[in-house]
Amino acid sequence: MKISLILEIAKALMLARFKQTMIAAVGVVFSITMFVALLGFMNGLNKLLDGLILNRTPHIRFYNEIKPSVNQPIDLTDEFSNFYNIIRSVKPAASRLSIYNNEAIIRTLEEDPRVLGVAPKLSAQVFYNVGTIDITGVINGIDVEAESKLFAFTDYVTVGNYIDLKNTSNSIILGKGAADRMMAEIGDVIQATTSQGNRVQLKVVGYYQSGLGDLDNVQSYASIGTVQKMLGETASYVTDIQVKLKDFNLAPAMARDYRDIFGIDADDIQTVNAQFETGTNIRTLISYAVGITLLIVSGFGIYNILNMMIYEKMDTIAILKAIGFSGRDVNNIFITIALTIGFVGGSIGLILGFMAGLGIERIPFETEALPTVKTFPVDFNPKYYIIAAIFSIVTTYFAGYFPARKASGVDPVEIIRGK
Amino acid sequence: MQEPPVLEAQKVNKYFYSPDKTQVLKEVTFKVTRGEFVSIMGKSGCGKSTLLYILSTMDTDYEGTLSIDGEVITGKSPSYLSKIRNEKIGFVFQFHYLLNEFSVLENVMIPGLKLNKKSRHELEHIAMEKLKIFDMQDHALKKANQLSGGQKQRVAIARSLMNDPLIIMGDEPTGNLDKKNSDIVFNIFKELAQEFKQTMLIVTHDAEFAAGTDRIIEMEDGYIIKQ
Numbered sequence: 001m002k003i004s005l006i007l008e009i010a011k012a013l014m015l016a017r018f019k020q021t022m023i024a025a026v027g028v029v030f031s032i033t034m035f036v037a038l039l040g041f042m043n044g045l046n047k048l049l050d051g052l053i054l055n056r057t058p059h060i061r062f063y064n065e066i067k068p069s070v071n072q073p074i075d076l077t078d079e080f081s082n083f084y085n086i087i088r089s090v091k092p093a094a095s096r097l098s099i100y101n102n103e104a105i106i107r108t109l110e111e112d113p114r115v116l117g118v119a120p121k122l123s124a125q126v127f128y129n130v131g132t133i134d135i136t137g138v139i140n141g142i143d144v145e146a147e148s149k150l151f152a153f154t155d156y157v158t159v160g161n162y163i164d165l166k167n168t169s170n171s172i173i174l175g176k177g178a179a180d181r182m183m184a185e186i187g188d189v190i191q192a193t194t195s196q197g198n199r200v201q202l203k204v205v206g207y208y209q210s211g212l213g214d215l216d217n218v219q220s221y222a223s224i225g226t227v228q229k230m231l232g233e234t235a236s237y238v239t240d241i242q243v244k245l246k247d248f249n250l251a252p253a254m255a256r257d258y259r260d261i262f263g264i265d266a267d268d269i270q271t272v273n274a275q276f277e278t279g280t281n282i283r284t285l286i287s288y289a290v291g292i293t294l295l296i297v298s299g300f301g302i303y304n305i306l307n308m309m310i311y312e313k314m315d316t317i318a319i320l321k322a323i324g325f326s327g328r329d330v331n332n333i334f335i336t337i338a339l340t341i342g343f344v345g346g347s348i349g350l351i352l353g354f355m356a357g358l359g360i361e362r363i364p365f366e367t368e369a370l371p372t373v374k375t376f377p378v379d380f381n382p383k384y385y386i387i388a389a390i391f392s393i394v395t396t397y398f399a400g401y402f403p404a405r406k407a408s409g410v411d412p413v414e415i416i417r418g419k
Numbered sequence: 420m421q422e423p424p425v426l427e428a429q430k431v432n433k434y435f436y437s438p439d440k441t442q443v444l445k446e447v448t449f450k451v452t453r454g455e456f457v458s459i460m461g462k463s464g465c466g467k468s469t470l471l472y473i474l475s476t477m478d479t480d481y482e483g484t485l486s487i488d489g490e491v492i493t494g495k496s497p498s499y500l501s502k503i504r505n506e507k508i509g510f511v512f513q514f515h516y517l518l519n520e521f522s523v524l525e526n527v528m529i530p531g532l533k534l535n536k537k538s539r540h541e542l543e544h545i546a547m548e549k550l551k552i553f554d555m556q557d558h559a560l561k562k563a564n565q566l567s568g569g570q571k572q573r574v575a576i577a578r579s580l581m582n583d584p585l586i587i588m589g590d591e592p593t594g595n596l597d598k599k600n601s602d603i604v605f606n607i608f609k610e611l612a613q614e615f616k617q618t619m620l621i622v623t624h625d626a627e628f629a630a631g632t633d634r635i636i637e638m639e640d641g642y643i644i645k646q
Contacts (some may be wrong), residue, residue, distance in 0.1 A: 005532045012520035319516045322477060323530045323578070324505020326498040413472045416512055416590070 007328065010336040013316070017309055021337075024305045025345040028396065032349025032388050033292035037356035039384040042287040044361075044377035046280050047218045052211050053276055055152045057269055058119070058242030059251045061088035062099060065265045069093045100240045105262055109303070114245055114254065119146035121240040126192040129199075130182050137178055139192070139220050141227025143310020153221075160186055165223050171203040172226075176209040177217035192230070200230045286346040292391065299395040302341055306334060306403035310410075317407055318415035327408035335405050338400020339393065346392030350385055423489030424450040425476060425586050425618045433469055433515035439625040440521075443469050444481070451620055453584065456612035459622045461638035467622045468590055470638070474620065475508060475588050476500040488585055499616040505533050509579025511589040516575060517563035523524060523550070523574050524559040530581040549577040553607060569600030580617075587611070589621040594630060605631065 014021045068090045069279035099105065102120065109118045122141035127134035140216055144166040147153040154162050157173060165171050174184055184190050188204045202222065209216055222230075228237050245251060257267040270277065312316070317330055361378045438573065443466040451457050461467045468516035472478040474485065476492060483492050487507060504510075509530075510553070515521070519524050527546040531537065537545070550556045553573040558566060566574065572592060579587050592608075593601035605628055611617040619630070629635045637645040 002532065003534045005535075006530075013519075015518040019451075302580075315516065316518055316520065318519055321501070321528075322475075322504065322505075322510050322512075322516075324501050324533050326501035328498060329501075329533075411477075413478045416514075416516070417468065417472070 006332050006336055007061075010333050010340065011083060013309065013333070014337055017045035018310070020305045020309065021105065021341060023301045024298075024341045025348075027297075027301040028342055028345025028392055029349040031291075031298040031350040032296035032346050033356055033390050034294050035388045035391070036350060036353025036384055038358065038376045039287050039388075040353070040357045040380060040397040042283060043358050043379040043381065043384070045380055046283050048373060048377045049288060051152075051278050053273060054134045054269070056156075056210065057149070057246045059269045060243040060255045060258070060274075061267045062105065062241040062243070062262065062264050063267075064095055064097055064099060066092045066095065066097075077295050089378055097239045098233070098237045099239065099241060099264060102241060103236060106241060106265075109241070109258075113331045114247070116244045116246050116249055117146060118311045119150055119240055119242045120224060120238040121147075122224055122231075122238055123240070124227050124231055125195045126230075128178065128182055129191045129193060134193070135178065135181060136218070137175070137192075137220055137229055138218050139222050139230070141170065141222055142337065143224055147221075150255050151242070152243070156208055156210050162206065163407075164205035164329060165221065168203060168205055169225055170200065170202050170229075171205040171222065173206040173208045175216040175219045175328045176206055176207045177213060178220055179204070181205050181217070182210055194230050196231065198230055198232055202226070242350055269381075291388075293394045295391050298345075299399040301397055302338055302399035303403060305337060306400055307406070309337075310334065310403050310407045314410060317410045318412040321410065321412040324415065330410070331404045331408035332403035335397065335400050338396045338404070340369060342392050342396025342399075344390055345396075349392065350388060353385070353388065354380070424452050424486075425455075425488060425619065426451040427486040428470075428474065428487075429484045431470070431473060433473060433478075433481045443641050444473070446585065447483070447641075447643055449636060449643060451618060453618055454612075454616040456608070456617075456619045456633045457636060458632040458634075459620065459636045459638060460626070460629045463624065466641045467638050470502075470590055470621070471590050471622045476504055489627055494627065501523070504517075504603070506582055507531060507585040509582070509584035509587040511572070511575050511579050511587065513591040513594045517566075517571050519562065519564040522560050522562055523555065526563055526574060527578045527581055530578060534582050535567040546577070546581065549580050550574070552580075552610075555578055567600075569596055569603060572596060572600070572603045572604055573607065576604070579618065580611075586618045586620060589619070589623075591623055591625075592621060593623065594626060601625070622638060 070304050072085075072087055072090070074085050074087065086106065106118050106120060109115050120143055124139050124141065124219055126137050126139050129138055142153070144153070144162060155355060160173065162173065165173055172190070174182070182190060186204055186206065189201050190204060191199060191201055193199050208219065208221055210219075224238070225235070228235060231237065245254065248269055252270055255266040255268035259339075320330060321327075357378045360376050363376045365373060365376045367373070427450045429448050430441065431444055435441050447470060453485065458468045461469065469478070473481050476485075476487075480498070484491060486492065487503060492503060495503075518525075518529070521529070524543065524546055527549055528542050531542040531545065532539070547559065549573040550559055553576065555570065555573050555577065556631060558570065558574075563571065565573070576592070591610075593604050596604060608619060609631060612619060614631055621628070623629055633643075636643055
């Protein structure tokens with residue numbers, strides 16, 4: 001059977017009922033547009049919200065946890081090995097917070113091909129002395145360059161230049177909340193007291209604003225050397241090693257391996273932030289559900305219109321069959337009509353959806369909580385366009401399938417006699 | 420050796436099942452040989468149209484054997500029968516039955532396009548020739564629904580000739596036309612029989628029309644009573 005003839009007949013039938021065909025196509029256009037725009041917007045927001053936390057979270061974090069010894073002395077003696085020993089009121093062991101032999105660990109990690117980068121970190125509890133009042137806070141000592149390269153540190157430094165942290169000695173980037181409370185301006189010198197009782201003067205070179213209020217009230221940043229000096233420790237004193245991987249899905253397995261090799265604690269991003277993943281998944285699920293519902297509704301529209309077309313065109317179908325078209329040919333004609341509606345509607349829908357995305361991206365969206373965001377975020381991932389294209393074809397095919405089967409089963413004798 | 424008959428029906432029985440089982444065709448047996456112009460006559464309800472639809476291969480629910488061009492076609496698959504209809508049978512119905520979505524020329528061409536043995540350009544030329552036989556060439560580019568009843572019927576006959584069929588079947592082709600137009604159509608059929616030696620089988624209840632054919636098959640109550 002010649003495809004061109006099928007196409008020609010399908011085209012003639014569509015043009016004969018141009019308005020109805022248009023309405024069916026508009027339904028597809030609308031649903032595809034909404035599908036693409038909705039998914040793009042939803043996922044743009046998802047990425048933004050997740051990014052708030054996940055960008056700043058290492059894929060694997062190595063640290064020493066304060067906890068009781070796993071092996072209590074009584075377990076080591078042979079004498080009680082056949083007993084069930086219960087020890088009450090166990091206290092944590094006096095282990096040190098600093099990671100032992102951290103330079104070797106960092107070197108090993110940096111040589112691992114799966115690792116994108118490593119950034120050491122050191123946290124210190126401090127009191128900011130403001131007049132007679134002390135405000136609690138945490139100063140994180142960071143490797144400024146590694147931190148900005150791996151964890152988008154620069155994005156969150158809203159005022160001041162992050163590199164001053166490295167270039168100016170005894171400098172600090174204050175959390176926005178903490179700075180507001182201390183009324184510390186850029187260039188001011190503030191005084192902090194560490195838990196060991198050391199007093200230090202620090203020069204404010206910037207503000208840090210993550211968008212999470214609680215964090216900004218407490219967290220401030222200084223270079224790792226400054227914090228080591230504050231604590232009176234040597235240059236090898238590091239409490240955390242943060243690792244960013246090339247593929248963060250490897251994190252749980254790698255964390256487990258290295259935990260055993262180095263004999264220190266290791267947390268992976270999936271365990272720490274399980275709730276974010278769940279939230280993202282559910283939001284994505286909802287947007288897919290809405291998008292697919294739209295498509296199915298437009299599928300019913302096509303089904304209806306094709307059904308009507310078949311009732312109106314019974315004569316045409318009967319004649320086609322009488323002059324030698326088989327049921328299969330008639331079936332193909334109506335499937336072709338359905339797919340044409342799906343293809344044309346889908347293509348226009350994708351273009352409009354893309355334009356809707358561009359439009360949404362221009363809507364101003366300024367909020368105190370998200371200092372780096374000026375407009376609504378939209379994700380233009382081609383994945384959504386491909387899914388939408390496939391779905392537009394699949395739903396229209398099924399919408400056309402049943403009417404087409406009905407048309408192919410039309411008995412020409414009945415129609416011709418019936419007149 | 421003798422040529423096989425174009426169309427041969429042997430002991431064809433046909434029943435209708437709704438509302439009750441009634442036999443509409445009873446042991447119908449006859450032949451049509453090449454070049455014959457045959458008419459089937461009878462009162463309405465005698466089963467002549469039913470017979471024609473069976474002969475046309477569109478109705479497959481019957482008993483007995485049907486052969487076209489020496490080949491038994493009873494029990495063949497629907498798609499095979501479609502092919503036979505396309506290639507060997509031309510149809511003319513009582514109600515013109517043109518495709519309103521297409522132009523006159525395209526209507527005539529469609530069976531040829533479906534057969535797909537010649538290029539579109541050739542088919543256009545052939546379709547034009549067929550239209551010329553009926554003096555319809557000036558209307559070739561009109562839409563089918565812009566024609567009058569008589570004109571439509573002439574186009575339908577042109578379409579039935581498109582693939583140079585073995586046999587043309589007509590179901591009261593003049594039944595829906597006024598006197599003038601039915602005379603025109605009748606003359607066309609006669610011309611086809613005489614000049615082109617076209618085999619034709621026409622169902623009619625118009626005695627005048629039947630009188631002009633080579634052979635009349637008369638039917639009554641499902642039987643052939645005279646041929």
